[in-house]
Amino acid sequence: MKKTVLITGASSGFGKDTARLFARNGWNVVATMRTPASETELNRLDDVLVTRLDVQEPESINEAIAAGIDRFGRIDALINNAGFSLFGVFESIPREKVQEQFDVNVFGVMEVTRALLPHFRKNRAGVILNISSGAGVFTLPMLSLYCASKFALEGFSEALSYELLSQNIVVKIIEPGGVTTTKFGDRLGAEAGRATPPPDYASFVSGVNDIFAKLRATRLASSEDVAQAIYDAATDGTDRLRYVATRDIEPLVQARRETSEARYIDFMRTRFLQRHDAP
Structure with a gap:
């Protein structure tokens, strides 16, 4: 019997490429999107x-869940992919945008998961893949709210994984870095354009933007690479929790997880903070 996956945010980027890949590999796909x-x-x-x-x-x-079950009989896997990123210094981002960041990246994941769990429990099986980010492992300046949402997602996912293993439901976290072949950056840029930082941040913002421009120029991963990592995690038959999906973030993940706190903080400050700008 063919398995079925439900994917949120399937209109572009990781979601769309993941939908294509699952379909190509013989799955039924419930590809969901806002429009x-x-x-x-x-x-x-x-x-x-x-x-x-x-x-x-x-x-x-x-x-959407009811339509998927009606069409295919059951749902075997959920990929919580829908999300977006705010960009800018925290002080410049209005409260309503902060709320939206968490409504989509955290509370939205919780609501979709909550809605599908009774079906998974009834089947005594299911796989939930939550698309996090390298920014859910380490933090980056100008991305404080995105990092906060992804840190929250990681904590929620890890704790939930303990609960759901008792029901034979597996939770997995996918941690990609930045890729250049999605529309994610388009919205990030649009959100950044709405946030005007106080002039005191000008030198800092300029320096960080230069660093991010260099990082974008060296990215090697594509949206298809991340889709493959998602598919492999969904089908590997294990209860492994975390998957780093792109090689570009491996040095930062290693610095966060495998070095002391002092060495990690010094590494990040040296990389991102222009000390001569400090008062």
Whole structure:
């Protein structure tokens, strides 16, 4: 019997490439997005159901899950992929955008997971893959709120994994770095354009932007690479919790997880903080 995966945020980037890959490998796919009427590719694929799901609207979540079960009989895996990033110094970002960051990246994941858990428990099986980020392992300046949301996601996912193993449901965390072949950066840039920092930050912001520009120029991973990592994690048959999905973040992950606190903080400050700008 073919297995079925439900993917949030499948309109572009990791979500869309993951939907294609699962379909290519013989899975039924419930590809969800906020505006399915604009989708012109996934709905042409065999055994792919494109349907509406907005993680900020609980009714749409329940309707998408019901549509997937009605079409394919059951759902075997959930990929919580929908998300976005705010960019800018914390002081310049309004409260309503902070709320939206957590509504999508954290509370949305919780709502989709909560809605699907009774189905997984009934089946005594299920795999949940939460798409985190390197920014859920280490922090970066100008991304404080995105980091906060992904740190929250990682803590939630790890704690939840202990609960759900008792129900034969496996939780996994995927940690990609930045890739250049998604629309994620487009929204990040748009969000950054709405946040005007106080002039006191000008020199700091300029220096950090230069560093990020150099990092973007050296990225080697693609959205397809991350999709492959997601697929491999979903199908490896283990209860492994974390997967680093792109090589570009491995030095920072290693610094965070395998060195002392003092060495890690010094490493990050040396890399990102222009000490001559300090008062």
